[in-house]
Amino acid sequence: MRALNASVGLVSAVLLGFSAAAQAQTAEVLHWWTSGGESAALDKVRAAYKAKGGTWKDTPVAGGDNARAAVVNRMIGGKPPTVFMFSIGKQLEELAEQGLVGDVQDAATTGKWDAVLPPLIAKVAKYDGKYIAAPLNIHGENWMFYNTAALEKAKVQVPKTWPEFITAAKALKAAGITPIALGGEPWQERILFNSVLLGVGGRDHYLKVYGQLDDAAMRSATMLEVFKTVAALREFVDEGSPGRKWNIAANMVMKGTAAFQFMGDWAKGELVAAGIEPGTAVGCALAPAKDKGYIMTIDAFAFSNAKDKASREAQKLMANIIMDPAVQIAFNKSKGSIPVRTDVPSDSFDVCARLGMETLKDPKAQLASSGLFGLPSAVSGAIDDAISQFWNTRTMTPEQGRALFIKTIASAK
Amino acid sequence: MMNAQQQPSAVTMPRAESSPAGRRSRLSSSTAARIALIPAALITVVCFYVFVGWTILISMTRSRLLPVYNFVGLDQYKRLFANDRWWTAMENLAIHGTLFILGCTVIGYALAIMLDRITRGESLFRTVFMLPLSMSFIVTGAIWQWLLNPTLGIQDAVRDLGWTDFVFNWIVRPDRAIYTLAIAGIWQQVGLCMALFLAGLRGIDPNIWKATRVDGIPTWRVYTNIITPMLRPVFFSVFVLLSALVLKSFDLVVALTGGGPGFSSDLPARFVVDHILNRQELGLGAAGAFMMLCTIAAVVSPYVYYELRTPRKEA
Numbered sequence: 001m002r003a004l005n006a007s008v009g010l011v012s013a014v015l016l017g018f019s020a021a022a023q024a025q026t027a028e029v030l031h032w033w034t035s036g037g038e039s040a041a042l043d044k045v046r047a048a049y050k051a052k053g054g055t056w057k058d059t060p061v062a063g064g065d066n067a068r069a070a071v072v073n074r075m076i077g078g079k080p081p082t083v084f085m086f087s088i089g090k091q092l093e094e095l096a097e098q099g100l101v102g103d104v105q106d107a108a109t110t111g112k113w114d115a116v117l118p119p120l121i122a123k124v125a126k127y128d129g130k131y132i133a134a135p136l137n138i139h140g141e142n143w144m145f146y147n148t149a150a151l152e153k154a155k156v157q158v159p160k161t162w163p164e165f166i167t168a169a170k171a172l173k174a175a176g177i178t179p180i181a182l183g184g185e186p187w188q189e190r191i192l193f194n195s196v197l198l199g200v201g202g203r204d205h206y207l208k209v210y211g212q213l214d215d216a217a218m219r220s221a222t223m224l225e226v227f228k229t230v231a232a233l234r235e236f237v238d239e240g241s242p243g244r245k246w247n248i249a250a251n252m253v254m255k256g257t258a259a260f261q262f263m264g265d266w267a268k269g270e271l272v273a274a275g276i277e278p279g280t281a282v283g284c285a286l287a288p289a290k291d292k293g294y295i296m297t298i299d300a301f302a303f304s305n306a307k308d309k310a311s312r313e314a315q316k317l318m319a320n321i322i323m324d325p326a327v328q329i330a331f332n333k334s335k336g337s338i339p340v341r342t343d344v345p346s347d348s349f350d351v352c353a354r355l356g357m358e359t360l361k362d363p364k365a366q367l368a369s370s371g372l373f374g375l376p377s378a379v380s381g382a383i384d385d386a387i388s389q390f391w392n393t394r395t396m397t398p399e400q401g402r403a404l405f406i407k408t409i410a411s412a413k
Numbered sequence: 414m415m416n417a418q419q420q421p422s423a424v425t426m427p428r429a430e431s432s433p434a435g436r437r438s439r440l441s442s443s444t445a446a447r448i449a450l451i452p453a454a455l456i457t458v459v460c461f462y463v464f465v466g467w468t469i470l471i472s473m474t475r476s477r478l479l480p481v482y483n484f485v486g487l488d489q490y491k492r493l494f495a496n497d498r499w500w501t502a503m504e505n506l507a508i509h510g511t512l513f514i515l516g517c518t519v520i521g522y523a524l525a526i527m528l529d530r531i532t533r534g535e536s537l538f539r540t541v542f543m544l545p546l547s548m549s550f551i552v553t554g555a556i557w558q559w560l561l562n563p564t565l566g567i568q569d570a571v572r573d574l575g576w577t578d579f580v581f582n583w584i585v586r587p588d589r590a591i592y593t594l595a596i597a598g599i600w601q602q603v604g605l606c607m608a609l610f611l612a613g614l615r616g617i618d619p620n621i622w623k624a625t626r627v628d629g630i631p632t633w634r635v636y637t638n639i640i641t642p643m644l645r646p647v648f649f650s651v652f653v654l655l656s657a658l659v660l661k662s663f664d665l666v667v668a669l670t671g672g673g674p675g676f677s678s679d680l681p682a683r684f685v686v687d688h689i690l691n692r693q694e695l696g697l698g699a700a701g702a703f704m705m706l707c708t709i710a711a712v713v714s715p716y717v718y719y720e721l722r723t724p725r726k727e728a
Contacts, residue, residue: 072478072690073690076479091693095478098478098479184585185671185673186676239563239582240562240565240585242584242585242670242674243558243585377691377693378477378692378693378697381688381692385675385676388673388674389498389676391675392587411492411496
């Protein structure tokens, strides 16, 4: 009897030990959030994950492109990180097609993700009917940040249309203020371009160009108008722009040496990190536009196709943490974005975020950046090339720019 | 060979057995050498020829994110040749390559002559010129990015001194950015060239100098007509060394201009990496990589030809 007791004790001790080991869920998390504001925001998720007993092994890789490349390389090499930040879209789909991505459908079913996520996001986060990514936030790309003091100095109002903006920019330039703080990297130039595309062309035009790569839309007079407006903006950027990082450009607006920045709302994270309340010294508005639209980008974490139970558990815990309403609020307030959950109260957010959440209530305003429309990265890369070449070649006319845009997309398809 | 033949006699063995044992050890020593070379040969074959073959194979497929083997013939090459960015990169390689190699050689040689002639402070100057070499291209790129930035660096500094019209904004001008790459590259590598030339100059027989002095030949003529032709092998080594650096230059352009403004200072290596890793255009990237190999072959084969021919002539 004693022997039996002893063996039961031993077995349960072993089991306890085993389950304790399983409890210590170690997740290697690969991400590209390395700037001050970004890493402070990620800390909220990290803290929540640790509070639930998980072990977080941090693998930061600076730069989204580099980080995505690192993930793909490690997958091909057979040692993928447990959880990795990734953009939802064609690229993740291709990884899933090759069986390299795991699903978190269990967590999604229990957490009723289908009911709380906006339909567009729920659709793109799934592959083969199962969630392969846990969306963390919605970023708006078509924001315009401005230094209120600089605008007052030049006696201009926050512009509502692009012609108004050009008038305001002339006044600012005359007052010795750089009208647009632009980071001269292709993706930043694309953000400015897309704001003009939506603002001058309108929602339907935007959807035709990026959603369907519609040839007629790209050849239209509207498109020429878009290129004309972009060309007119070239003179409002300072000399130091090429190669500048976005957070340096944000800093110029904070200091008041520049008046406007067209950037995603992640720039708010930099404001918060610098101790500025969004909507005060630095104000925010959606970029000038014909009709309301919110160009969404979604930050999401995806999961590698892990076979061992411990990793699966770690992934499940991570999925639950990411979609936890409290984490969503804490994280998004710090990151400058808005929650993906539609059932989260907006009252504790800043003015800009509330404006974003308000805008998104209209389903027609739910637009997306090119990746979410399912454009292959080769095509979106080619779009970047064309925009960047047009922006930086001052001698290129709007007609030539439009032709280049069409030609580049056609060759990348 | 001499050693292998001498070995049996050194081993204390009965005389009767010495001859077969000697043959056996000679055999085994040559076999051993062959066995020892197998790993190196395998690595060369696999890491070079197999991968080159694989890259060519991939360049004929429609591969995007991952390698897939659905062959499309030369489509990727057609796309590559229709790509403006690729031709900009190739043109930049030519401009950067010429300037970088010429600049390093001319300036490096001039510095070496200067150091050879001065009697004081040589080690100080040598250290100063060699210092940039101790930095990686990434650090060099970062330093020059700040120096060349019109709102932070040289232009701003000179304007602050009072020359408010001073303009030095090459790094932000699409038509000039490629020259800044050459400036930063030369700054870093010139020390190495100087050291090589200096070693060459020091190897010149002092009697030649004495003889020229007796004949009353002016110094500059000695350098142009006598010393420089004598240093031909050194010039050649420098050329080969710099060519290799140019063809694989990737980190400098990434750190200095990021290929910008737009893609005006892009180089083929960056084009290939960008398309393979970031754009999921594995096939197109592989086609670019193979074209790079062809470029390298075109530049290097005269050298290989020269190398293979000369020793035979001497022997």
